[in-house]
Amino acid sequence: MKKDLKAVVLLSGGIDSATTLAIAEDMGFDIYALSFHYGQRHAVELEAAGRIAQSHNVARHLIVDIDLRKIGGSALTTDIDVPKNRRNVEEMANEIPITYVPARNTIFLSYALSWAEVIGSNDIFIGVNVLDYSGYPDCRPEYIAAYEQMANLATKAGVEGKQKLKIHTPLIQMNKAQIIQKGIDLGLDYSLTHSCYDPSISGEACGECDSCILRLRGFREAGVKDPVRYKS
Amino acid sequence: MKKDLKAVVLLSGGIDSATTLAIAEDMGFDIYALSFHYGQRHAVELEAAGRIAQSHNVARHLIVDIDLRKIGGSALTTDIDVPKNRRNVEEMANEIPITYVPARNTIFLSYALSWAEVIGSNDIFIGVNVLDYSGYPDCRPEYIAAYEQMANLATKAGVEGKQKLKIHTPLIQMNKAQIIQKGIDLGLDYSLTHSCYDPSISGEACGECDSCILRLRGFREAGVKDPVRYKS
Numbered sequence: 458m459k460k461d462l463k464a465v466v467l468l469s470g471g472i473d474s475a476t477t478l479a480i481a482e483d484m485g486f487d488i489y490a491l492s493f494h495y496g497q498r499h500a501v502e503l504e505a506a507g508r509i510a511q512s513h514n515v516a517r518h519l520i521v522d523i524d525l526r527k528i529g530g531s532a533l534t535t536d537i538d539v540p541k542n543r544r545n546v547e548e549m550a551n552e553i554p555i556t557y558v559p560a561r562n563t564i565f566l567s568y569a570l571s572w573a574e575v576i577g578s579n580d581i582f583i584g585v586n587v588l589d590y591s592g593y594p595d596c597r598p599e600y601i602a603a604y605e606q607m608a609n610l611a612t613k614a615g616v617e618g619k620q621k622l623k624i625h626t627p628l629i630q631m632n633k634a635q636i637i638q639k640g641i642d643l644g645l646d647y648s649l650t651h652s653c654y655d656p657s658i659s660g661e662a663c664g665e666c667d668s669c670i671l672r673l674r675g676f677r678e679a680g681v682k683d684p685v686r687y688k689s
Numbered sequence: 690m691k692k693d694l695k696a697v698v699l700l701s702g703g704i705d706s707a708t709t710l711a712i713a714e715d716m717g718f719d720i721y722a723l724s725f726h727y728g729q730r731h732a733v734e735l736e737a738a739g740r741i742a743q744s745h746n747v748a749r750h751l752i753v754d755i756d757l758r759k760i761g762g763s764a765l766t767t768d769i770d771v772p773k774n775r776r777n778v779e780e781m782a783n784e785i786p787i788t789y790v791p792a793r794n795t796i797f798l799s800y801a802l803s804w805a806e807v808i809g810s811n812d813i814f815i816g817v818n819v820l821d822y823s824g825y826p827d828c829r830p831e832y833i834a835a836y837e838q839m840a841n842l843a844t845k846a847g848v849e850g851k852q853k854l855k856i857h858t859p860l861i862q863m864n865k866a867q868i869i870q871k872g873i874d875l876g877l878d879y880s881l882t883h884s885c886y887d888p889s890i891s892g893e894a895c896g897e898c899d900s901c902i903l904r905l906r907g908f909r910e911a912g913v914k915d916p917v918r919y920k921s
Contacts, residue, residue, distance in 0.1 A: 524754055528804050560803035563843045567799040571792035572760045595843045603839035610832040611795045 463516070463578040464625075465489045465569045470505030471652045472672060473584035473628055476640040478513060480627045481582045483643055488515040489576060491569055495525040495558075501660050505651035512649055521568055525558060562595035566604055566624065574612045579622050581608075586628040586636070601626050633675025641681060648684035661688045695748070695810040696857075697721045697801045702737030703884045704904060705816035705860055708872040710745060712859045713814045715875055720747040721808060723801055727757040727790075733892050737883035744881055753800055757790060794827035798836055798856065806844045811854050813840075818860040818868070833858050865907025873913060880916035893920045 464486035468474045482488055492506040503520065510518035562585065569581045585596040594600060605624045612622065628636050640647060652672040653662035662669050664687040676683040696718035700706045714720055724738040735752065742750035794817065801813045817828040826832060837856045844854065860868050872879060884904040885894035894901050896919040908915040 519759060521759055522754070522756055525803070527751060527753055528800065529807055558803075559806035559845070560799055560840075560843055563802055563840070564796070564799040567792055567796040568760065570795055571757070571790075574791035575761055594845055597842070600839070600842040603835070603842050607795070607832070607835035607839045608792075610829070610835050611792055611827045613791070613826055 461487075462580065463487045463489055463573075463576055464580040464582055465491055465573045465576070465578050466515075466582040467565055467569055467584065468492050468506045468509060468518070469584075470502035470507075470509060470650060471584075471668075472633070472640070472647065472650050472675070473586060473636060474506075475509045475584075475645060475647070475650045476636050476643075477582050477584035477625075477627060478509065478515075479640055479643040479645045481580075481625070482513060486580060488513065489572065489578065490515045490518040491565075491572060492518065492520045493523055493565060493568070494520055495523045501656050502651050504660075505649060508649040512646065519572065523564065523568075525561070525564070528559070560595065562593075562600075563604070566608075570608050570611065570622070573622065580625060581622065582625045582627070584628050585626050586631055588630070588632045596629075598626070598629055601629070632678075633671055634678035637675050637679040637681060641679070646684075651685065657688055661686045663688055693719070694812065695719045695721055695805075695808055696812040696814055697723055697805045697808070697810050698747075698814040699797055699801055699816065700724050700738045700741060700750070701816075702734035702739075702741060702882060703816075703900075704865070704872070704879060704882050704907070705818060705868060706738075707741045707816075707877060707879070707882045708868050708875075709814050709816035709857075709859060710741060710747075711872055711875040711877045713812075713857070714745060718812060720745065721804065721810065722747045722750040723797075723804060724750065724752045725755055725797060725800070726752055727755045733888050734883050736892075737881060740881040744878065751804065755796065755800075757793070757796070760791070792827065794825075794832075795836070798840075802840050802843065802854070805854065812857060813854065814857045814859070816860050817858050818863055820862070820864045828861075830858070830861055833861070864910075865903055866910035869907050869911040869913060873911070878916075883917065889920055893918045895920055 462485065464481045466478045466481050466488050468478055468490040469492065478488060478490065490510045492503055494500065494503055507518065562583065566581065566583065573581055585601065587597055601624050605622065608622050652668045654666040654668045655663045662685055664673065673683060694717065696713045698710045698713050698720050700710055700722040701724065710720060710722065722742045724735055726732065726735055739750065794815065798813065798815065805813055817833065819829055833856050837854065840854050869879065884900045886898040886900045887895045894917055896905065905915060
């Protein structure tokens with residue numbers, strides 16, 4: 458397998474980004490994992506990202522500090538309460554949740570683009586999917602296509618015609634169960650991942666936020682036991 | 690003049706962004722000025738940005754810390770020497786300078802987009818111009834158009850059809866002399882601005898870097914004396 462191609466993989470530490478990393482690795486890319494510390498309540502995600510990066514022997518794992526808290530506007534970065542026990546997953550997926558961080562993926566992809574240019578990579582991977590998160594505007598295929606087009610006009614290599622940058626979204630049409638099944642096929646250890654928006658201090662998942670509910674449903678539908686710990 | 694419209698204005702503290710702010714203000718917008726601390730050598734720019742924001746009585750001036758240094762790749766953020774005494778301004782403008790920060794405007798605009806969504810603004814102003822900085826891929830009109838298209842797919846308001854975001858680039862076809870003339874017409878005090886890539890510790894401009902050379906030529910062509918201090 459060729460190993461001279463570098464990919465920047467956005468790695469939050471959740472199921473989707475971990476699976477995306479495993480897919481990029483399986484495609485033969487050297488992995489440059491990029492995580493963000495952005496004042497999120499669930500900073501425990503970053504520990505998960507570190508575990509995943511280490512377990513997959515990535516070429517580099519860069520954690521960038523960004524202060525989205527100054528900008529505000531989301532339950533993940535401010536003091537708005539995270540919604541709990543919403544069992545209607547379909548409804549959840551069709552609204553824009555208050556946990557939406559304005560332009561978050563746009564900011565994340567912009568750092569990925571910058572790093573890709575510096576290391577000479579043409580390939581950025583992001584684990585968005587339109588099914589479980591259709592409420593997030595920046596998880597839709599038309600958004601990703603527009604981003605890719607912009608990105609190819611933004612960089613030196615793009616302008617010089619030396620680079621054709623691709624934003625890979627291998628999960629975009631998969632549901633959570635399919636994502637989990639794919640990861641298991643690739644030997645991914647989901648006990649390393651973290652999804653909960655509102656974990657306990659000791660890192661146990663709440664089991665009640667939107668993210669936990671989607672995760673648990675995904676494992677149930679995939680017929681696999683979720684290996685992470687939940688508050689009992 | 691209506692004063693209920695908010696604009697996010699990217700404010701570096703240089704001539705272009707200060708003039709852009711004055712133009713947005715003249716158009717009747719309430720100004721939300723956005724600056725970045727990104728480990729640039731010329732952090733003295735941020736003091737200039739603060740002076741300009743204060744002098745123009747902006748609604749808010751937000752300074753966001755971003756660590757582009759971790760990503761690297763530019764003379765403005767690493768230890769590569771800044772080029773000096775390059776008198777051929779045309780040549781300067783037709784190459785991509787080593788002071789180019791990969792995807793910098795893409796990152797800056799992404800924060801602006803996030804803030805615009807939070808405060809309910811449809812208008813982002815950025816002082817790019819294609820004439821003096823044609824070497825920067827992310828200063829070209831086609832790049833800005835692609836960014837705007839992407840931005841309108843990225844946000845909640847865009848998706849809900851409630852917002853049509855515009856990226857304003859009032860300087861894009863102006864040369865430095867025209868920009869300075871425009872600012873003077875609007876009463877802008879250019880002694881508040883800072884341009885030098887390599888200032889002395891006391892804040893005097895070097896007069897020799899690309900940015901000083903373009904600035905000095907602009908003032909000369911506008912027939913106006915540059916009010917900032919230079920090393921003698």
